[in-house]
Amino acid sequence: MQVTTSSGKYSAKHYPDTIREWKKEGNYFYFYTSETILEVRIISDKIVRFRYAADGKFQRDFSYAVSDRLEESPVNFGLREFEEAFELYTDALRVFIARDDMRLTITDPDGRIINQDEMGFHWQYYLQKGGKIVYCSKQIQEGERFYGMGDKPTDLNLFDKRIENYGTDAYGYQKDTDPLYRNIPFYYGLHKGMGYGIFFDNTFRTIFDFGKEREGTTSFWARGGEMNYYFIYGPELMKVAEAYTSITGTPELPPLWALGYQQCRWSYYPDKRVKEIAAEFRKREIPCDVIHLDIDYMEGFRCFTWSKEGFPEPAKMIKELADQGFKIVVIIDPGIKVDPEYGIYQQGTQQDYFCKRADGALMEGDVWPGKCVFPDYTNPEVRKWWAGLFKELVEMGVKGVWNDMNEPAVFEMGTFPEDVRHNYDGDAVSHRKAHNIYGHLMSKATAAGMRKFLMPNRPFVISRSCYAGAQRWSSLWTGDNVSSWDHLWLASIQCQRLAISGISFAGSDIGGFIGEPDGELYLRWIQLAVFHPLMRTHSASNETGFNQEPFSFGPEFEVLNKKFIQLRYQLLPYIYTTFRQYSKYGTPMLRPLSFVAQHDEKTLDRSHEFMMGDSLLVTHVSEPGMKAKELYLPEGQWYYYFNDQVYTGAQLITIPTPLDEMPLFVKAGAVIPNYDKIQYVEQRELSEEMILHVYYSDQIVSSSLYEDAGDHYGYKNGSYNDIRFKQTSDKQHFELRKKFFGQYKAAYKRHNVQVHGLPFKATQYVVDGKTFKLNNSNFAGGIVKIVVERNFETLVIK
Ligand code: MIG
Numbered sequence: 046m047q048v049t050t051s052s053g054k055y056s057a058k059h060y061p062d063t064i065r066e067w068k069k070e071g072n073y074f075y076f077y078t079s080e081t082i083l084e085v086r087i088i089s090d091k092i093v094r095f096r097y098a099a100d101g102k103f104q105r106d107f108s109y110a111v112s113d114r115l116e117e118s119p120v121n122f123g124l125r126e127f128e129e130a131f132e133l134y135t136d137a138l139r140v141f142i143a144r145d146d147m148r149l150t151i152t153d154p155d156g157r158i159i160n161q162d163e164m165g166f167h168w169q170y171y172l173q174k175g176g177k178i179v180y181c182s183k184q185i186q187e188g189e190r191f192y193g194m195g196d197k198p199t200d201l202n203l204f205d206k207r208i209e210n211y212g213t214d215a216y217g218y219q220k221d222t223d224p225l226y227r228n229i230p231f232y233y234g235l236h237k238g239m240g241y242g243i244f245f246d247n248t249f250r251t252i253f254d255f256g257k258e259r260e261g262t263t264s265f266w267a268r269g270g271e272m273n274y275y276f277i278y279g280p281e282l283m284k285v286a287e288a289y290t291s292i293t294g295t296p297e298l299p300p301l302w303a304l305g306y307q308q309c310r311w312s313y314y315p316d317k318r319v320k321e322i323a324a325e326f327r328k329r330e331i332p333c334d335v336i337h338l339d340i341d342y343m344e345g346f347r348c349f350t351w352s353k354e355g356f357p358e359p360a361k362m363i364k365e366l367a368d369q370g371f372k373i374v375v376i377i378d379p380g381i382k383v384d385p386e387y388g389i390y391q392q393g394t395q396q397d398y399f400c401k402r403a404d405g406a407l408m409e410g411d412v413w414p415g416k417c418v419f420p421d422y423t424n425p426e427v428r429k430w431w432a433g434l435f436k437e438l439v440e441m442g443v444k445g446v447w448n449d450m451n452e453p454a455v456f457e458m459g460t461f462p463e464d465v466r467h468n469y470d471g472d473a474v475s476h477r478k479a480h481n482i483y484g485h486l487m488s489k490a491t492a493a494g495m496r497k498f499l500m501p502n503r504p505f506v507i508s509r510s511c512y513a514g515a516q517r518w519s520s521l522w523t524g525d526n527v528s529s530w531d532h533l534w535l536a537s538i539q540c541q542r543l544a545i546s547g548i549s550f551a552g553s554d555i556g557g558f559i560g561e562p563d564g565e566l567y568l569r570w571i572q573l574a575v576f577h578p579l580m581r582t583h584s585a586s587n588e589t590g591f592n593q594e595p596f597s598f599g600p601e602f603e604v605l606n607k608k609f610i611q612l613r614y615q616l617l618p619y620i621y622t623t624f625r626q627y628s629k630y631g632t633p634m635l636r637p638l639s640f641v642a643q644h645d646e647k648t649l650d651r652s653h654e655f656m657m658g659d660s661l662l663v664t665h666v667s668e669p670g671m672k673a674k675e676l677y678l679p680e681g682q683w684y685y686y687f688n689d690q691v692y693t694g695a696q697l698i699t700i701p702t703p704l705d706e707m708p709l710f711v712k713a714g715a716v717i718p719n720y721d722k723i724q725y726v727e728q729r730e731l732s733e734e735m736i737l738h739v740y741y742s743d744q745i746v747s748s749s750l751y752e753d754a755g756d757h758y759g760y761k762n763g764s765y766n767d768i769r770f771k772q773t774s775d776k777q778h779f780e781l782r783k784k785f786f787g788q789y790k791a792a793y794k795r796h797n798v799q800v801h802g803l804p805f806k807a808t809q810y811v812v813d814g815k816t817f818k819l820n821n822s823n824f825a826g827g828i829v830k831i832v833v834e835r836n837f838e839t840l841v842i843k
Contacts, residue, residue, distance in 0.1 A: 714746025
């Protein structure tokens with residue numbers, strides 16, 4: 046069947062014909078038509094990969110996305126032959142492959158359709174550029190929603206949208222701008238309570254259409270390469286997220302300081318200014334761990350150099366800042382200045398490490414330094430060389446690297462022309478195939494170098510562009526946003542969307558990169574960003590001289606900004622625990638409401654509320670002068686953070702939004718570990734107590750606390766603590782049990798347990814069987830405070 050005819054650019058569309066034979070090799074199945082082959086690989090009972098060779102020959106099975114730690118665990122799978130179709134089954138899935146056109150129908154064991162092909166696999170010749178455009182199309186099921194796809198600045202539900210992946214420097218992007226910086230070809234579908242995911246692992250330009258082009262049809266295609274996708278069944282969306290992240294890999298733990306507050310600007314210059322900023326933070330006692338240096342720290346924008354005028358003694362400056370608890374992160378771009386006197390240019394030229402055009406000329410383009418050439422990071426040898434270049438920076442004391450412009454961005458041209466050649470790990474390709482992994486591999490090489498030279502400490506890398514799987518080595522920020530209330534919402538959407546696309550460690554430029562926020566917008570942005578894994582202010586106000594620091598908006602806002610940055614530091618043990626869960630199980634740190642309560646229809650199209658970790662629910666204050674915000678709470682009981690009032694979920698509520706509060710709720714029953722007020726992460730060691738806020742519930746609720754040294758890799762050899770809490774209270778008595786696993790020796794000695802919301806009048810408490818009387822000092826503002834030894838196992842209050 047052919048539905049189109051050929052145009053000058055494209056041939057007619059081709060479709061598979063009848064399956065003539067099949068074979069099985071271990072957990073791989075092959076189905077042959079006259080000219081094409083379908084490979085089906087059973088990875089686990091819920092993950093199946095489909096690969097389709099339209100010309101009867103598979104390409105190299107190679108991926109920059111898939112983690113080499115991906116393990117197959119196929120059990121109880123097999124094939125049954127029916128007249129119309131083949132059926133592949135596992136314990137959780139049945140995949141029917143139609144004999145006459147290879148269309149797939151995927152059901153659960155009860156035969157309920159999860160996903161069904163419309164046309165299924167098809168392709169057309171790309172007459173204009175060569176190769177094939179490979180397609181897959183699927184039927185949209187009744188009520189189906191779509192989520193995922195990385196950083197797209199649009200409603201969380203992607204139904205009726207078309208999305209494109211071709212990494213782009215989208216300066217000042219707006220709602221619905223597409224493509225953007227990141228390339229994450231992964232989406233979720235959800236209907237009738239069944240959630241699944243499709244990861245189309247193809248690095249060419251990819252397009253996903255969720256019923257926009259043709260009603261009732263979702264399709265995705267790439268302008269080359271193979272139709273190669275992973276189907277992941279939940280049915281829980283959170284399980285799909287974890288499985289996707291296990292396929293594309295989870296990160297190691299970052300240094301704890303990278304979860305502190307970070308301050309950035311284009312640019313702090315010269316060194317004196319950097320020191321002034323640092324001093325302001327300490328003087329005003331606003332917590333901060335990191336200062337970023339943007340491009341002006343370099344000599345004429347030459348990567349790996351320092352401006353002789355602005356930063357004559359970088360090591361000395363870094364040391365001075367380190368003594369006050371600051372870490373320095375420096376920007377490194379891919380563009381290498383064409384300058385015969387410049388060492389990096391010399392090395393790269395001699396060793397032939399720079400990208401070339403199809404005709405053999407160097408790929409030259411203008412960026413900040415003027416005319417530049419660009420390393421071919423798709424060449425493993427180049428990655429090795431690049432990694433080695435970070436040695437000196439680390440020796441000077443630099444603790445983290447910020448990779449920018451790696452879409453790649455080039456002035457005037459926008460990006461590289463499509464004819465540029467790339468090594469692609471030994472299988473040379475054009476830029477059409479390598480574009481979407483250029484920044485991905487740049488940050489990979491950067492992280493490899495930083496990790497090596499910082500050993501035994503942990504590296505921190507932040508990058509702008511990437512492909513699926515970059516969470517294994519890098520964090521990211523959402524790029525050049527704008528100081529507007531719209532962008533506050535976009536920041537929230539983008540970080541939620543990235544989190545469910547495998548990339549939790551992300552944040553936006555607080556206050557907006559372009560433009561000037563007023564005090565109110567900046568404050569509301571700080572409040573939101575407390576709950577973004579990466580919390581960094583950045584701005585581009587070089588020319589106007591506008592300042593964008595927490596203390597730049599007058600004393601009233603300074604106090605409020607400080608309050609919320611302090612809240613961030615208080616919550617660090619909770620945030621770090623959430624990071625550990627992400628790092629270990631792939632669990633997204635941020636969870637849109639639909640991922641928290643997918644059985645509740647009312648959550649499915651909401652985009653403002655989200656959970657950070659297992660116990661905190663937040664939304665941002667979305668308008669200037671807003672006095673109250675309406676939000677939806679998922680089922681259960683929720684404490685409003687600022688006054689402990691309890692709300693019942695599964696309904697809309699309205700909450701007042703004075704400037705010194707924000708809609709922040711704690712799940713009843715939870716334990717939220719807190720640090721004391723500290724100025725920077727290392728200071729946590731000074732406290733003898735770790736605070737545990739416990740929110741009363743008469744349901745059984747579990748929580749956890751993960752802790753380790755916060756830097757270095759001791760945790761990989763068992764030097765960590767995994768602490769589990771279980772609250773088993775009832776109407777007359779409160780009970781908290783603790784289980785402790787691990788061998789890390791934390792600095793604090795005691796827990797300061799603060800119990801919120803006790804429904805009865807307490808008179809005594811019992812710690813591991815010993816009874817004490819509660820006295821006045823134990824009560825404060827409706828909270829019962831009890832100090833117990835760190836190794837307590839049970840605390841009862843009656
Ligand atoms: O062409 O390094 O997104 O964060 O401050 C602009 C200067 C280059 C873009 C980044 C931004 C950074 C800026 N960069």
